[in-house]
Amino acid sequence: MVNTIGIVGLGLIGGSLARRLVGRGCRVVAWNHRPHPYADARRDGIECVDTLAQLAQERPDIIMLCNPLRAMPQVLADLKDVIDRDATTLSDVGSVKAMVRSQVADAGLADCYVGAHPMAGTELSGFSASDPGLYDGALWAITVDEHTNYQRFLAVANLITEQVGNRAIVLDDATHDRAAAMISHMPHAVSTALIGELSASPDRNIAAALAAGSWRDMTRVALTDPERTRAMIEEDASNVESLLRELSGRLLAFADDLHRGDDEAMTRFFAEGQPFRDYKSRGAVNDAEPFALDIDEAGWQGELLESARRGEHIIRFTAPRQVLVEVRSAL
Amino acid sequence: MVNTIGIVGLGLIGGSLARRLVGRGCRVVAWNHRPHPYADARRDGIECVDTLAQLAQERPDIIMLCNPLRAMPQVLADLKDVIDRDATTLSDVGSVKAMVRSQVADAGLADCYVGAHPMAGTELSGFSASDPGLYDGALWAITVDEHTNYQRFLAVANLITEQVGNRAIVLDDATHDRAAAMISHMPHAVSTALIGELSASPDRNIAAALAAGSWRDMTRVALTDPERTRAMIEEDASNVESLLRELSGRLLAFADDLHRGDDEAMTRFFAEGQPFRDYKSRGAVNDAEPFALDIDEAGWQGELLESARRGEHIIRFTAPRQVLVEVRSAL
Numbered sequence: 001m002v003n004t005i006g007i008v009g010l011g012l013i014g015g016s017l018a019r020r021l022v023g024r025g026c027r028v029v030a031w032n033h034r035p036h037p038y039a040d041a042r043r044d045g046i047e048c049v050d051t052l053a054q055l056a057q058e059r060p061d062i063i064m065l066c067n068p069l070r071a072m073p074q075v076l077a078d079l080k081d082v083i084d085r086d087a088t089t090l091s092d093v094g095s096v097k098a099m100v101r102s103q104v105a106d107a108g109l110a111d112c113y114v115g116a117h118p119m120a121g122t123e124l125s126g127f128s129a130s131d132p133g134l135y136d137g138a139l140w141a142i143t144v145d146e147h148t149n150y151q152r153f154l155a156v157a158n159l160i161t162e163q164v165g166n167r168a169i170v171l172d173d174a175t176h177d178r179a180a181a182m183i184s185h186m187p188h189a190v191s192t193a194l195i196g197e198l199s200a201s202p203d204r205n206i207a208a209a210l211a212a213g214s215w216r217d218m219t220r221v222a223l224t225d226p227e228r229t230r231a232m233i234e235e236d237a238s239n240v241e242s243l244l245r246e247l248s249g250r251l252l253a254f255a256d257d258l259h260r261g262d263d264e265a266m267t268r269f270f271a272e273g274q275p276f277r278d279y280k281s282r283g284a285v286n287d288a289e290p291f292a293l294d295i296d297e298a299g300w301q302g303e304l305l306e307s308a309r310r311g312e313h314i315i316r317f318t319a320p321r322q323v324l325v326e327v328r329s330a331l
Numbered sequence: 332m333v334n335t336i337g338i339v340g341l342g343l344i345g346g347s348l349a350r351r352l353v354g355r356g357c358r359v360v361a362w363n364h365r366p367h368p369y370a371d372a373r374r375d376g377i378e379c380v381d382t383l384a385q386l387a388q389e390r391p392d393i394i395m396l397c398n399p400l401r402a403m404p405q406v407l408a409d410l411k412d413v414i415d416r417d418a419t420t421l422s423d424v425g426s427v428k429a430m431v432r433s434q435v436a437d438a439g440l441a442d443c444y445v446g447a448h449p450m451a452g453t454e455l456s457g458f459s460a461s462d463p464g465l466y467d468g469a470l471w472a473i474t475v476d477e478h479t480n481y482q483r484f485l486a487v488a489n490l491i492t493e494q495v496g497n498r499a500i501v502l503d504d505a506t507h508d509r510a511a512a513m514i515s516h517m518p519h520a521v522s523t524a525l526i527g528e529l530s531a532s533p534d535r536n537i538a539a540a541l542a543a544g545s546w547r548d549m550t551r552v553a554l555t556d557p558e559r560t561r562a563m564i565e566e567d568a569s570n571v572e573s574l575l576r577e578l579s580g581r582l583l584a585f586a587d588d589l590h591r592g593d594d595e596a597m598t599r600f601f602a603e604g605q606p607f608r609d610y611k612s613r614g615a616v617n618d619a620e621p622f623a624l625d626i627d628e629a630g631w632q633g634e635l636l637e638s639a640r641r642g643e644h645i646i647r648f649t650a651p652r653q654v655l656v657e658v659r660s661a662l
Contacts, residue, residue, distance in 0.1 A: 119543050139540055169540055179538040182529055183546040190521060191549060193581045195604030197574070198513055199662060205642035207510040208610060209470055209500055209660040212450045215514040217548040218522060223608050226601040234597075237589045243528070244586040248579045250524045255575040258568045266565075270557040273526030277554050279539060311536035329540040331530060 003027060005159065006060035006088070008052070008075060010037045013093050013121065014066025015130030017164070018046045023132050026163050031055045033071065037127035056082040062159055064116070065092035069235060072100060076107035085112045089152040091159075093118055095180060096235045097143040098173040114156040115143030117176065118166070139313060140168045143176050144301050154320060161316040167328075168314045170304035181239035186247065188229050189240060191222035275331040290315055290326040297321070334358060336490065337391035337419070339383070339406060341368045344424050344452065345397025346461030348495070349377045354463050357494050362386045364402065368458035387413040393490055395447070396423035400566055403431060407438035416443045420483040422490075424449055426511060427566040428474040429504040445487040446474030448507065449497070456556075470644060471499045474507050475632050485651060492647040498659075499645045501635035512570035517578065519560050520571060522553035606662045621646055621657040628652070 007018045007030040015037065018028045022045040029047045031054070032038070038048040049055050055063065056079060063083070067075050072094070083090070090113045094100045097115045104113045120138040122129070140160045144153055153170075160168045171179070194215075198207050221229070233240050257265040293307060304323075307314075311330030317323050338349045338361040346368065349359045353376040360378045362385070363369070369379040380386050386394065387410060394414070398406050403425070414421065421444045425431045428446045435444045451469040453460070471491045475484055484501075491499050502510075525546075529538050552560070564571050588596040624638060635654075638645075642661030649655050 117541075119541055121543070141541060169537065171537065175534055175537060176541075179532075179534050179541050182532060182534070182538045183542040187525060187545055187549045189585060190525070190582065191545075192601060192604055193578060193585065194518060194521070195607040196581060196600065197578055199604050199606040201510075201513060203506055203510050203513070203640070204606070204662045205660050206500065206502065206506060206639050207513045208607070208662055209639070209642070209644065210448075210450055210472060210507075210510050211514040212452065214518055214522075214552045217551050218518045219607070220548050221545045222604055223611055226605075226608075230597060230601055233589070237592075241586045241589045244582045244589075247524060247528055248582040248586065250527060251521065251575045251579040251582075254520060254524065255572045255579065258564070258572045258575075261568075266561060269527065270523060270561050273523055273530050273553055274557075275530040275535070276526040276539070276550070277557070280554055308537050308540070309534070311540070313540065329536050331535045331539055 004029060004058060004060040005163070006030070006055045006058060006063035007046075008055070008063060008065045009033070009067035009071075010041055010046075010127045010130075011066065011068075012125045012127075012129050012134070013118070014064070015041070015127035016120070016132055016134040017064065017066060017093070017118075019044050019130060020132035020135050021163055022046055024163055024165065029055055029058045029060060032127075033067070040127060052078045053082040056084065056088070059084050059087040061087070062089045062091055062155060065090070065094070069094050069096070069100070070231065072103050073106075076103055076109060080107045080109055083109070083112070085109075088112065089114060089155050091116045091156050095184075095232060097141075097171075097176045099235055101143070101145065101173055110147065111149070112152065114148055114152050115173065115176075116156060116160070117141045117143070117180075135164055135166055138164075138166045140164075140166055141176050142168050142170050143173050144170060144304075145172060146301060148301065150297070150300060154317065157314065158317060161314065169308040169312075170301070170314070171308055172301065172305060175305065177236050178239050181236050181243050185233050185236045185240045186243040188221050189233055189244060190247065191219050192226070192229065195219050195222045279329070279331045288327045290324050292318060293323050293325050295321045295323060335360060335389060335391040336494070337361070337386050337389060337394035338377075339386065339394060339396045340364070340398035340402075341372055341377075341458045341461075342397065342399075343456045343458075343460050343465070344449070345395070346372070346458035347451070347463055347465040348395065348397065348424070348449075350375050350461060351463035351466050352494055353377055355494055355496065360386055360389045360391060363458075364398070371458060383409045384413040387415065387419070390415050390418040392418070393420050393422055393486060396421070396425070399562075400425050400427070400431070401562060403434050404437075407434055407440060411438045411440055414440070414443070416440075419443065420445060420486050422447045422487050426515070426563060428472075428502075428507045430566055432474070432476065432504055441478065442480070443483065445479060445483050446504065446507075447487055447491070448472045448474070448511070449491075456559075466495055466497060469495075469497045471495075471497055472507050473499050473501050474504050475501060475635075476503060477632060479632065481628070481631060485648065488645065489648060492645065500639040500643075501632070501645070502639055503632065503636060506636065508567050509570050512567050512574050516564050516567045516571045517574040519552050520564055520575060521578065522550050523557070523560065526550050526553045610660070610662045619658045621655050623649060624654050624656050626652045626654060
């Protein structure tokens with residue numbers, strides 16, 4: 001059982017997590033780079049400290065890094081000499097995982113690290129926008145590599161399933177970052193390209209006048225802070241690049257199909273996404289019963305990755321080497 | 332003043348329009364290719380007839396074709412010998428305009444035709460999904476060519492601004508179809524390509540599990556009936572084709588920027604859509620006062636197209652040759 005959680009960064013994600021954990025009976029100690037949210041945070045039962053050294057001295061079971069990714073190297077540099085590596089496992093909520101793991105390794109903290117990424121967020125930011133309900137029904141990716149310590153993994157997994165009350169899947173960094181590029185980072189670039197197209201058109205006022213729901217939905221994410229979007233894309237640049245090349249080729253091939261009036265090829269183009277349409281139309285309804293998976297001591301990382309590939313989500317650990325899973329996203 | 336409106340096709344668009352017009356005091360006579368919505372439609376005050384000939388015999392001021400575009404040639408063939416061309420103006424709500432005008436011309440009905448396209452719709456279909464509120468605040472494109480009779484144009488424009496209570500812009504077919512491809516038909520293809528990419532990925536279950544708001548919004552339109560989407564794209568094929576080639580090139584250029592880490596080019600990529608972000612952030616707030624435009628007898632089509640290009644929307648006709656406009660979508 002996790003007793004004390006350290007939170008670095010009381011923004012939207014860290015603040016919401018801290019408040020949720022306090023509300024569910026955890027002791028939470030937090031540090032923020034500026035103390036402005038401390039008064040509100042203390043009212044919510046969060047213990048706030050002035051330095052990262054003080055946070056480390058509390059010897060939290062887990063320190064969850066919820067700071068912006070650009071601050072990660074500095075935070076890790078400040079933590080590396082003060083953290084009690086035996087007592088504390090280091091984790092983070094960053095939206096790209098390979099980069100963070102390499103920064104953690106550069107700081108010499110690889111041995112006590114387990115990555116994490118909660119699928120939760122809004123377009124808002126800051127502690128004032130935080131909300132424990134942000135995590136309602138959220139799924140976390142837990143990212144591991146072949147060196148990840150199983151006990152530390154278990155501590156982070158239990159934090160997520162027991163203390164936060166969420167579900168989880170286990171991935172390697174590369175799979176996580178590729179999947180995140182697919183469903184978020186690359187689409188952000190596409191959305192940005194769409195508003196670039198419209199803005200460059202001599203008929204832009206007419207096009208904007210005719211725009212309805214499809215345009216609004218396809219371009220919503222292009223309206224959010226372009227600096228934040230750019231940072232997100234650059235942090236996962238090689239995955240975004242290769243997916244953009246693929247998508248660009250797919251669009252060009254469809255333009256050729258249209259040009260030739262190739263009936264069969266067009267049928268294929270529309271059929272390719274049918275597994276996703278079927279998956280969405282099934283909705284959250286799931287008749288499958290949860291079932292137990294035993295986890296081997298060797299190769300547990302690969303086993304849990306395969307479970308994620310089958311669309312299984314971890315509900316909770318029923319024993320140190322047994323996990324209850326449920327099929328939730330099988331296309 | 333329009334007295335009787337004929338509606339062909341009681342689907343989502345036609346049914347909602349019929350119910351709205353009845354609710355605003357018009358007499359509406361409707362025909363549907365199958366009579367299944369008639370009981371409900373009659374309860375709503377819509378007069379339903381069994382044949383297109385009966386509809387034509389009512390000599391409606393305007394017959395609004397709200398049938399699916401694939402049915403257009405047959406509907407026009409059935410109407411051409413029964414319509415009273417002196418009494419009735421023919422219009423339609425189709426989402427592409429060049430194709431419909433050419434079908435109308437093929438049926439020998441060009442002289443009594445004025446095109447229209449309301450920017451309203453949902454992913455639902457059928458009379459059971461109809462809702463007079465679907466047209467709340469909607470903008471219509473009215474499409475004309477150099478032969479369009481001004482009085483017939485005025486009748487359709489007044490139907491839209493007075494009876495339906497909406498705004499309008501006046502376009503030629505080519506400009507309409509290019510703009511509609513930009514904000515709807517092409518993005519539908521992009522959305523379809525995105526779910527094709529995900530479905531083809533070996534990590535599709537993981538990607539689907541990680542998907543959140545940005546993916547949901549970017550792919551919503553790909554979940555609607557792919558047959559309907561395909562028809563819409565094929566009806567505007569050459570515009571969609573050329574926009575897809577442009578977008579594909581834009582995405583490829585950005586992939587190259589990412590690969591090179593070209594800071595300046597990336598800044599340009601994110602800046603290109605800034606006029607649209609600024610336009611959206613101004614929202615519906617509009618300090619400009621409505622003002623009157625006089626319409627010349629000669630060249631009125633081009634004058635009103637220029638007005639649309641300046642971002643002006645027609646509020647209503649204050650005299651047969653004077654229109655009240657308001658700047659609503661200037662990027």
